[in-house]
Amino acid sequence: MKYHKKHLLAFLSSALLLTTGCEKDLLDQPNPNLPTAETFWKNSQDATKGIVAAYSGLQLLGNYRRWIYFDYDLRSDEGFSSSPWPELQNFTKFILTDYNFEVNAVTWGNHYVGINRCNQVLAYVPAIQMDGTLKTQILAEARFIRALHYFNLVSLYGRPVLATEPSTADYRPPQASSEQEAWDFIVQDLQAAKAGLPVSYSGADLGRATKGAATALLGKAYMQQQKWAEASTQLAEVISSGRYSLAADYRDNFRHDRENNSESVFEVQFTAEYSADRDDDYAGASEASQRAQFFGLPSKGWTDGEARSWLIDEFLREKTTTGRKDPRLAATLFFSRNRTGYPYDATDPVDQDDKAYDNQTLDQRFSTDAYNRNRVYWRKYENDYWKNVEGYYSPINHRVIRYSDVLLSQAECLNEQGKTTDAMALINLVRRRVGLADLSGLSQSALRTQLMHERVTELAGETWRWHDLRRWGLLDNQAGIDQLKSRDPDFSNYVVGRSKYLPIPRTDVDIAGLAQNPGWN
Structure with missing residues (x-):
């Protein structure tokens, strides 16, 4: 499903203004042509437009269009930046003096734009008289998308603001009291999403969030909390569903002409369509990846x-x-x-x-x-296989969750529960695809180390390495940082107790009175 924003109403680009009331006086009259929350959400078509706009939040610059890859891939030990833009290069070196620096501020802000769109759907669609099955699905999609936004926010910032209502001038959502509270919120959203999503789509709807996508992300959320049994239960459901299989060719997972294939659990949909302005977020604007x-x-x-x-x-x-x-x-x-x-x-x-x-x-x-x-x-997500130059309008979908990741994640969960032989069987499915010999006879400790290797060779450059480092505890002590520093000298600048989280942009801290992350003044 390619989420074209053409013909969506303009209110979806500026949610705060359109959900805020205005004074009724002669000098401040509402624009009769400007839709508001009260006038827009009337029928099933409006509900569908609203959820399409929620999906489009995943295409924003601070999300999967551009900056998320700097947040995750380049700040991990897999990558770095030698950009001529000094602030950008320093960002990936754990050097950040301006907390409102574009990458940081846009990552934080764009995620909340996406969350607000989900909150509008969740607030206004329940009152619409429409097909019940479709309503349930749309509400579940909104919860899945919101959970994915918060998955990123808690992984990058630790204690996000937990907004559950549409943005208004008076709404002041609370900041999570702890990282655990944020994970609990994500789990609740994903449990609700899982219950309301269909197992599959067809035709133009291919690519929308499915029950399998919510189940897999729920499993990964439990994994980040090291709740191995709970995670394993969810991941086992995805595997036993029989809906997914490894693509025959590994490279099919990074091409625009092999999208939404049997290995895809959830993808952010991109197209090469573009307008005159490549960055703005409005009806008809670019829906292309810039990675x-x-x-x-x-x-x-x-x-x-x-x-x-x-x-x-x-x-x-x-x-x-x-x-x-x-x-x-x-x-x-x-x-x-x-x-x-x-x-x-x-x-x-x-x-x-x-x-x-x-x-x-x-x-x-x-x-x-x-x-x-x-x-x-x-090379992943580059367009060299079909053209000889890159540009701002790449049509390649970003695969957020692949089935091979589900297999390796379940293997990790099983191994942590002492089921090492069962874990090796899943890893071997991934290895056989690329012609590697089966693993056998490894101890639990040896397989734990082997899994670190398997996740690199299968998933490098796919935004999951930072999550892996967090889960394995390598970002929490100097011994872990020294290990990472041996592979990536940028970790010489990493400060234990501070650099695990990005600073919340100073503008938001000052205006909303948020608590800044530890170590960031």
């Missing part, structure tokens, strides 16, 4: 986001059963086979996946430029 432009290699994109070289070593730890390199390496990264320190056998034949745009390898592209040739670039 490819910001992560594209030199001359093809901005290269504001790069990958750490240790990822190559991780992929090269073992060969396939036929003696070849793990095919996920070439699907994940652009790199030179002749780069300094590259440990792989130079006699290994070059295959098509070593080539990038214009059917050139990095050695060919940067034949006289050793600096660029030795950098490591992200």
